[in-house]
Amino acid sequence: MNATIGDVAARAGVSVATVSRALRGLPNVAGSTRERVLRAAAELDYVVNPNASRLAAGRNLTVAAVVPHMQGWYFQAVLAGAQSVLEGQGYDMLLYSLPTPAARERFLTLLPFRKRVDGVLLIDIPLTDPEQRMLAGLGTDIVSVGERGAHYPGVSIDNVSAGRTATEYLLDLGHRRVGLVGGLLEDPMRFRVGRDRREGWLRALQEHGAVPDPSWEFYGDFRLIDGVRGMDTLFSAHPDLTSVFCMSDEMAIGALRAIKERGLRCPEDVSVVGFDDHEVSSYMGLTTVSQPMHLLGRTAGEILLSLARDEDIGHYPRHLPTSLVVRETAAPLAQHPR
Amino acid sequence: MNATIGDVAARAGVSVATVSRALRGLPNVAGSTRERVLRAAAELDYVVNPNASRLAAGRNLTVAAVVPHMQGWYFQAVLAGAQSVLEGQGYDMLLYSLPTPAARERFLTLLPFRKRVDGVLLIDIPLTDPEQRMLAGLGTDIVSVGERGAHYPGVSIDNVSAGRTATEYLLDLGHRRVGLVGGLLEDPMRFRVGRDRREGWLRALQEHGAVPDPSWEFYGDFRLIDGVRGMDTLFSAHPDLTSVFCMSDEMAIGALRAIKERGLRCPEDVSVVGFDDHEVSSYMGLTTVSQPMHLLGRTAGEILLSLARDEDIGHYPRHLPTSLVVRETAAPLAQHPR
């Protein structure tokens, strides 16, 4: 169990250099020699010491995955996607979670991944331009998922287009007053997804000749409670809203609750479209926009591996496709509106 | 950015041995020397190379966390709890997920954590006795969360007691026919939590003189859809059931849905108690049993660190407390039952 490469070499009757080559499948090893080495290694139950191997080779065979927090199934799916390609190539994954401003600050100043990873996967981590520049200057390969940077490659969905699709669906159902319940837009450090989804909503409305009033919009924090508040706020100002586009399924679920508490029905009185295709959404019959989380992670992982191998990443897909999942919370505008 | 300990030593005018000691805060370094070293390290932006350090010291400063899968907020909370104590002590965490039988098999045969971690955190990983013995024989410290092993320490909740509490709550509300919707019990490889929660349910009923019929029980897979099926099955056989204890909140949400689809109301017609206190449960008003996931992870992490330091773990808390969260899905037995 604690055999070293020297033990294997002795048992196989070759040098440690040959063992090293044979075990790693390098060429220039005679078939019979390789067999002998493999057998000796198996008999001794030998596994390479990664610390020694990495130190000698100057490669870490490890990737850092950075997420805003570990809540919600979204990040898990992205991480699982990345894992699936990385572990196949023998890479370890180190997880860094930045749920608080303090954690974010520490990560950006301590740079705890230095000398310990070959690449960094930034998963929906918004960074200022100087921060991006600093990270990119570290010499470690960086790939982003979702939130993009100007100084490293990334994959994401097209949030403008997705927001437009969701809104157009409601417009096609005959709705004209489409409220928006979304994530914070003011804070430059916040996710840019909110801005883009709003942009899609706005364009769809304008193309249909609708003139959205600023008070059709409410912004919270992507959470369920923000959906409740948002719906209440919008309804108070505009009791005549017949539909709403929510920037997350959690917000949509909150909106559903608020609608019910007002004694209204969905979709008879108000139509709702969400965003994410959360795992409980199908059970709530929520019409929503689905995004390919697992594929986002996998694609980012593949790009990072190419970078690590100094391969040309050529033109990879910057945007991965989303799709509208039609279920039961959006319906044609009622003939006799309230 | 790529300064080595030698660079720091040169700049500080001392030997690398002294730099090593000073940077790690060991005693036997003169105050003034330490200051000089710290300054030199800061100026060179030096960080230790973990591969070299671990190789030389013979410690990995890394812990393996093994989870059945990465879905659901439960595992995230436990992992976050463990992280919180480990990262404070400079430990990295390597995540192993075993979502398929193949992954489980690979993990148990390849033992990919060998030579790369100082300890293993088994989070709800059921193992046969030979498997436990094999892992324990590897010489790596092991601590379990949830699912226990006979060959290593572990923390969990008291599922028997929690199941009893949930059931007693319904009994105290006047219910006598309390159905059970739970996780698989037959498969010896499955979580034992199901068996224990059933045991609690059974004892509570018996203590109240109720005689549970075998057809009061339904077993699925802890998922929402199993809750739907379970409720349908139980109702078909026993339309007179007035309440049900579900072994997970997801099952309970499924049960709620099935109840609604039958044209019944909760809690007026049927009372429901879940298990977990899932993040959406509060919004559904679900009465449920809450367990201290973060604390479970933290406690396990602390035990593992003690083990790594060869400290005596003495008598640690084997069971962490659960609590009943009373909300709106369970009510007193109706005066005029259906």
Added chain:
DNA sequence: CTGAAAGCGCTTACAG
């Protein structure tokens, strides 16, 4: 309190 030196377990030119 400090330094010289061996050693951790590998990989990789370099020779042959």
Added chain:
DNA sequence: CTGAAAGCGCTTACAG
């Protein structure tokens, strides 16, 4: 195709 040897960047007795 194979081996001897240097080197990766640290830590740790051992001396002083």
